[in-house]
Amino acid sequence: MQRSFKDQLNRTININYPPKRIISLVPSQTELLFELGLDQEVIGITKFCIHPEVKFKEKTKIGGTKKLNLELIRSLKPDLIIGNKEENEQAQVEELMSEFPVWMSDIHDLDGAKRTITEIGELVDRQPESAYLNHLITAGFNxxxxxxxxxxxxxxxxxxxxxxxxxxxxxxxxxxxxxxxxxxxxxxxxxxxxxxxxxxxxxxxxxxxxxxxxxxxxxxxxxxxxxxxxxxxxxxxxxxxxxxxxxxxxxxxxxxxxxxxxxxx
Incomplete structure (x- = not known):
């Protein structure tokens, strides 16, 4: 099933939903995906995506956050790539955008972080799990x-x-x-x-x-x-x-x- 989503750069992407072959370009978002239970769906991560350790060891590394191996990414044939405006290099991300659905976050504060958790939960069909994480974060920081x-x-x-x-x-x-x-x-x-x-x-x-x-x-x-x-x-x-x-x-x-x-x- 095809579904449309807006990312935090106000771009619309179309993906096969729910996505089955996900590449994450950002360590904190990689950890989130595994926390949401996407052990099989995440097929590529960066060399800085060190948490959780057991997943870091077994997943394909697609370079660093600012120096991606674009050919390796292409060979993995992702149906969704998740990145971040500040952490990833614009020219490389734009090249990927011309070939794959790329969802970008843009986070400056705690509310933005919680919104990102909600939106990624919707993007990967893990809404209850993301809502529970936000509940814990909100209560803890209060x-x-x-x-x-x-x-x-x-x-x-x-x-x-x-x-x-x-x-x-x-x-x-x-x-x-x-x-x-x-x-x-x-x-x-x-x-x-x-x-x-x-x-x-x-x-x-x-x-x-x-x-x-x-x-x-x-x-x-x-x-x-x-x-x-x-x-x-x-x-x-x-x-x-x-x-x-x-x-x-x-x-x-x-x-x-x-x-x-x-x-x-």
Whole structure:
């Protein structure tokens, strides 16, 4: 059966419904598809789609999120490809769009993440499963906000995503909202992912500096340089997946963020 769907770039795609040969171009959306029970339908994933581990090992890897192997994708003959505006490279996606049904997400906040879960659930015929995930996410993040308010958690923070040069999560990002929902005020005022040196960061005087595990893999050895430049700040390593993966990982993020809040009171 043919059905039409609109993606989040306001494009209409026509697919054989429900789709039986799905390729996912984004790690967080790949994890969501498996969480929705599409173990057999997902036939291709990126080399960064590491969750769940057992599925990562057994599925065909079609390159990286920004460097797709288009010939391999063609050989798999997908009846649906699912990507994301920010994470995938426009020219490659447009080439795929000329040959296959490609559904694209465009996510900036928690409401957008939940809408994406709903829409992907409809796209792959897993509406009850996606509704239950959204129920868990909504309840969990409501509790997180309540907890931050009850404990008077109100600290300023800088969130590093890259080194060489240092880059930060700014406004109009999913990470920024994750911080705000946990009583944390982002000191970086610019939009998206601005560059900034440590001297400029010190003038913003954040209470906290978070070093994310991705996309740059910050480790213990990187903490000292930041601490020397900002001796009054608490500098911490944080799990980037819990702040930036916007699929079913948000259910796991709730418990992680509960524990993180406890460390910050």
């Amino acid at each position: 509790d997180l906000q309540t907890l931050a308010l009850q404990n008077g958690l109100h600290k300023s923070v800088a969130y590093l995503i890259w080194k060489g040069p240092y880059m930060f999560a700014g406004r109009n990002t999913f990470i920024n909202q994750m911080l705000a929902m946990n009583g944390l005020n982002n000191v970086v005022r610019e939009n998206r992912y601005p560059e900034m040196d440590l001297k400029a960061l010190a003038t913003l005087n954040p209470d906290l500096v978070f070093l994310s595990s991705e996309p740059y893999p910050f480790k213990e050895k990187h903490l000292e340089e930041i601490r020397l430049a900002l001796p009054d700040a608490k500098v911490m390593l944080v799990d980037g997946e819990m702040f930036s993966w916007y699929g079913s990982r948000l259910v796991k993020a709730v418990q992680y963020l509960f524990q993180l809040q406890k460390e910050l009171y």
